Amino acid sequence: MTTNENNRLTAQIQDALEQKDTERLRFLLRKQRPEDIAEACHFLHAYECDHILELLPPDVAGHVLYELDPVVRGEVGEMLDPRVVSEALTALAPEEAADVFEVFSDEFTESVLGYMNPEAYGSIEKLMSYRPDSAGGIMTPDVFWLHEDTSVDEAVYTLQDTEDIDAISYLYVVDKDRRLTGVMPLKRLITSDGNRKLADVATRDVISARVDDDQEDVAHMVEKYDFSALPIVDAQGVLVGRVKSDDVIDVFQEETTEDMQKVGSVMPLNTSVLNASFTALYLRRVVWLVLLVFVNIFSGAGIAHYEELIEAVVALVFFLPLLIDSGGNSGSQAATLIIRSLATGDVRVGDYSRLLLREVAVSLMLGLSMAAAVFFLGLYRADIQVALAVSLSMVCIVIMGSLLGMSLPFILARFKMDPATASAPLVTSMADVLGVLIYLSIANAMLGIANG
Amino acid sequence: MTTNENNRLTAQIQDALEQKDTERLRFLLRKQRPEDIAEACHFLHAYECDHILELLPPDVAGHVLYELDPVVRGEVGEMLDPRVVSEALTALAPEEAADVFEVFSDEFTESVLGYMNPEAYGSIEKLMSYRPDSAGGIMTPDVFWLHEDTSVDEAVYTLQDTEDIDAISYLYVVDKDRRLTGVMPLKRLITSDGNRKLADVATRDVISARVDDDQEDVAHMVEKYDFSALPIVDAQGVLVGRVKSDDVIDVFQEETTEDMQKVGSVMPLNTSVLNASFTALYLRRVVWLVLLVFVNIFSGAGIAHYEELIEAVVALVFFLPLLIDSGGNSGSQAATLIIRSLATGDVRVGDYSRLLLREVAVSLMLGLSMAAAVFFLGLYRADIQVALAVSLSMVCIVIMGSLLGMSLPFILARFKMDPATASAPLVTSMADVLGVLIYLSIANAMLGIANG
Numbered sequence: 001m002t003t004n005e006n007n008r009l010t011a012q013i014q015d016a017l018e019q020k021d022t023e024r025l026r027f028l029l030r031k032q033r034p035e036d037i038a039e040a041c042h043f044l045h046a047y048e049c050d051h052i053l054e055l056l057p058p059d060v061a062g063h064v065l066y067e068l069d070p071v072v073r074g075e076v077g078e079m080l081d082p083r084v085v086s087e088a089l090t091a092l093a094p095e096e097a098a099d100v101f102e103v104f105s106d107e108f109t110e111s112v113l114g115y116m117n118p119e120a121y122g123s124i125e126k127l128m129s130y131r132p133d134s135a136g137g138i139m140t141p142d143v144f145w146l147h148e149d150t151s152v153d154e155a156v157y158t159l160q161d162t163e164d165i166d167a168i169s170y171l172y173v174v175d176k177d178r179r180l181t182g183v184m185p186l187k188r189l190i191t192s193d194g195n196r197k198l199a200d201v202a203t204r205d206v207i208s209a210r211v212d213d214d215q216e217d218v219a220h221m222v223e224k225y226d227f228s229a230l231p232i233v234d235a236q237g238v239l240v241g242r243v244k245s246d247d248v249i250d251v252f253q254e255e256t257t258e259d260m261q262k263v264g265s266v267m268p269l270n271t272s273v274l275n276a277s278f279t280a281l282y283l284r285r286v287v288w289l290v291l292l293v294f295v296n297i298f299s300g301a302g303i304a305h306y307e308e309l310i311e312a313v314v315a316l317v318f319f320l321p322l323l324i325d326s327g328g329n330s331g332s333q334a335a336t337l338i339i340r341s342l343a344t345g346d347v348r349v350g351d352y353s354r355l356l357l358r359e360v361a362v363s364l365m366l367g368l369s370m371a372a373a374v375f376f377l378g379l380y381r382a383d384i385q386v387a388l389a390v391s392l393s394m395v396c397i398v399i400m401g402s403l404l405g406m407s408l409p410f411i412l413a414r415f416k417m418d419p420a421t422a423s424a425p426l427v428t429s430m431a432d433v434l435g436v437l438i439y440l441s442i443a444n445a446m447l448g449i450a451n452g
Numbered sequence: 453m454t455t456n457e458n459n460r461l462t463a464q465i466q467d468a469l470e471q472k473d474t475e476r477l478r479f480l481l482r483k484q485r486p487e488d489i490a491e492a493c494h495f496l497h498a499y500e501c502d503h504i505l506e507l508l509p510p511d512v513a514g515h516v517l518y519e520l521d522p523v524v525r526g527e528v529g530e531m532l533d534p535r536v537v538s539e540a541l542t543a544l545a546p547e548e549a550a551d552v553f554e555v556f557s558d559e560f561t562e563s564v565l566g567y568m569n570p571e572a573y574g575s576i577e578k579l580m581s582y583r584p585d586s587a588g589g590i591m592t593p594d595v596f597w598l599h600e601d602t603s604v605d606e607a608v609y610t611l612q613d614t615e616d617i618d619a620i621s622y623l624y625v626v627d628k629d630r631r632l633t634g635v636m637p638l639k640r641l642i643t644s645d646g647n648r649k650l651a652d653v654a655t656r657d658v659i660s661a662r663v664d665d666d667q668e669d670v671a672h673m674v675e676k677y678d679f680s681a682l683p684i685v686d687a688q689g690v691l692v693g694r695v696k697s698d699d700v701i702d703v704f705q706e707e708t709t710e711d712m713q714k715v716g717s718v719m720p721l722n723t724s725v726l727n728a729s730f731t732a733l734y735l736r737r738v739v740w741l742v743l744l745v746f747v748n749i750f751s752g753a754g755i756a757h758y759e760e761l762i763e764a765v766v767a768l769v770f771f772l773p774l775l776i777d778s779g780g781n782s783g784s785q786a787a788t789l790i791i792r793s794l795a796t797g798d799v800r801v802g803d804y805s806r807l808l809l810r811e812v813a814v815s816l817m818l819g820l821s822m823a824a825a826v827f828f829l830g831l832y833r834a835d836i837q838v839a840l841a842v843s844l845s846m847v848c849i850v851i852m853g854s855l856l857g858m859s860l861p862f863i864l865a866r867f868k869m870d871p872a873t874a875s876a877p878l879v880t881s882m883a884d885v886l887g888v889l890i891y892l893s894i895a896n897a898m899l900g901i902a903n904g
Contacts, residue, residue, distance in 0.1 A: 033677070035676050035677055069798075156642060159639065159642050159643070160642055160643045162643075168621075168639060169620075169621040169638070169680065186621070186638055186639065187611065187620060187638065190608060190611050190612055190642070191611070191612045191614075222698065222701070223698070223701050223702070223705070224487050225485070225487055226696075226698040227698065228621065228680050228696070228697065228698060244678075244680070244697075245680065245696075245697040245698045245701065246674065246675070246678040246679065246680060246697045248701060249674070249675050249697065249700060249701055249704060250675070252701060252704055252705065252708075253675070253704065253796060256704075256708045256792075257792055257796065259712075260708075260711075260712060260715070260788055260791075260792045261788060261789065261792065263712065263715070263716075263788065263876075264715075264784050264785050264787070264788025264789065264876065265781060265784065265785055266785045266788060266789060269789075272793060272796075272798035272799070273789050273790065273793040273798060273799055273807070274793070274798060274799055274803060274806070274807070278810060278813060278814060281810070281814050282814050282817050282818065285782070285785050285814070285818060286817075286818055286821050286822075288781070288785075289778065289781055289782060289785075289818055289821075289822055289850075290821060290822060290825055292777065292778070292781050293774065293778060293822055293825050293826060294825075296773055296774040296777050296778070297774065297829060299773040299774060299777075300770040300771060300773070300774055300829070300833065301770075303769050303770050303772075303773070304770050304833065307766055310766055310769055311763070311766055314759055314762055314763055317755050317762060317769055317772075318752040318753075318755050318756050319752060320755075320769070320772060320773070321748055321751040321752070321755070321772070321773075321776055321884050321885075321888060322745065322748040322749065322751060322752055324773055325744065325748050325751075325780075325877075325880065325881055325884055326741065326744070326745060326748070328777075328780075328877070328880065329717065329740070329741055329744055329877040329880070329881070330737070330741060332716050332717065332875075332876050332877050332880075333716050333717055333718045333737050333740075333741075333877070335716070336712055336713060336715065336716025336718060336876075337713065337716065337718060337721075337725050338725065339712075340708075340709050340712045340713065341724060341725040341726070344705060344709065344724075346521075346724035346725060346726060347724070347725055347726055351726060354726070355725070355726070358730060358733070361730060362730060362733045362734050362737070365734050365738075366734065366737060366738055366741055369738050369741075369742060370738075370741055370742060370745055373742055373745050373746075374745060377749060377752070381752065381756065398741075423784075424715075424716065424784050424788075424876040424877075424880075425777075425780070425781035425784050425785070425876070428777065428780065428781070428784075428876075428880060429777055429781070432773050432777055433773075436773060
């Protein structure tokens, strides 16, 4: 469904809601996919969305809840009758239901679980016990597995009796303790000799991940090997679920959004910008901004130290923003390149020394190019002495900024911190402080005596 | 394979290469996956990697070539015998082979294609005719499709005779002109009544994408609907391929890397930072840096305009870096939030006015918080008048920076340009120029008369 079609659906729903035309609303919704209804809900009031959810059959309502933005989901869900929510969530896969529960209060979760049958209840609770950002937190427990002594024919019969694992593409082969010993694509089941044992036709060299592995590591494995699903085992090697490649897409999107927010010195929002509250936005931005004010106090102190020089040659101030910005800009470039490369795994912590020398060379060339641009500006605004001081400062500041920007993410990674904490604003502010000191001490050395 | 295991493999390969122990090398490589060999190759010289590729069976060599970073692939591949490359690429899926060809020179491509059989040649050439960033550029032409009048039993027989489409999970149903009319999961084939026609058991409401659709739109569809594969049709609705969810992961990773590089004001590198050449890095960074120097000339001009004020109250300079940085930092925050939200589809161009008011409120609060922090600094370094001027400037500058940062990506998107062009350095530099003007004109109004 295109953006325009979605806008039209939203408008039609709003229209039907305003006219309290329940029949038309029901008719409108009947033909829609849950993903599209959820998208429309983000443009409605919570009570309107609740009205829609109550009209939908439980399985559709469940999927709409699942597709909603977490913040909206919490707001909308808790206003519904727990019995309605329970029916809706029973229709979902257990891992989807567990994700929905994550945003509900403990009381509401308990009252919803109270309406569920013990089996559904059990598998959802089990999933909720894993960390949300671990393999267990993103896997589905619905796997198609059989004992290795099963024959291919028996496996086909079993598959025919298995309900509703529509999306499976692999059959996992296990030993008597359900430990994972093999894997085969479903298609091979259809093309193999019916009398052979699964142990003989399956691929024995199975790549799997542990249930407590970090979701990012699991995602990188799926990305690297191009699997459509990766089996997940517990500490004993027992098969407990699988992570599908479409779940991995969500992990990458989520992790990247977090990384980009950090690079912009915003603490992770965990919701869309549209749905973030005023307070959430304020709190997630103010901390870094105020911290950076304190970093910048040092630049003021540096300037105060050279007060006499500035009084003597006020023209020096003209170039101050230009020079410190250039250091910050080249630093932001270097930091962004390294942060992303560390995140994708293109660069590892051990590659630092290999990259350092090239960065020195690149930043020297960058600095010289920019120095050439400002030299003539210096001549025009002041004199040859100032022009030389500004140009030399530019080279030094760009090299300093670049090395700072490329090193900071490595240092953070080395100490097991998130490299993305080396945000563009942090690098810029640090480069500015050092830039002020470099500029004014160079200017002082070159002009202080002549003019002072 | 973990990072450590990979490092060990690299070391063992290097060791065997140094000792020219071909037997040991062959033994080492026999047990490895192509993905892991490719990873090791990135730490070897091109000629060493060539030596390895010549030792490998053609199908493994093909996969290693495919997994290599594009820059390394070009270097390594073109040094090989075109006949060897041709055999290796024939073993790949056509879309993988087409991707590999992308980095080769026209001459080398032709000489490799010369060794291929006409059928493989044709399907690879067809794929190479699509734009690399379109659905056609990322799809695989290997789809399992049957006519809608086929019975379920016949379909199962056909599947049994179909070679090596291991990874398929859907059967696509087409009419006599191969136009897509239905879809069904493979599993349903096993569980349906054998006598029924595919037309009756397939899902008729198929979501598909057009072969010339942008890869990003296709990726968002797969993400939204959680498909493991999306069928691709041409302008006539004829089925021509499918895009798998693991291909979508690569699209998202690639697009995000580009976005982050743009946000850091680096032009897209299209290769890993480790493999980028000195010249590539220099050229992709220098353009923005020099452009930003020219933006910053205006801040110098602003300062020159207030030269007398600065000479009278030098203390004003102390706060200059702090104030302009704060505007840039809040602007970077706002820009990063909006750029990412526009990329994920959380925010659309039409949401601007909805977000504007909240941004005014949030940035006012941020500005007041930061003004409180600098007020005391102003008192300490100068006097109450300077402290007031600095605090008031802080509020205005933070609001200006935030609104600039949030608006610029929207404006770019509105004019069909990439919102990520509103990089942190661009926003910072523009905010700095405006910040200088705001600060000095406020200071001039409040102090100019008293001190001048």
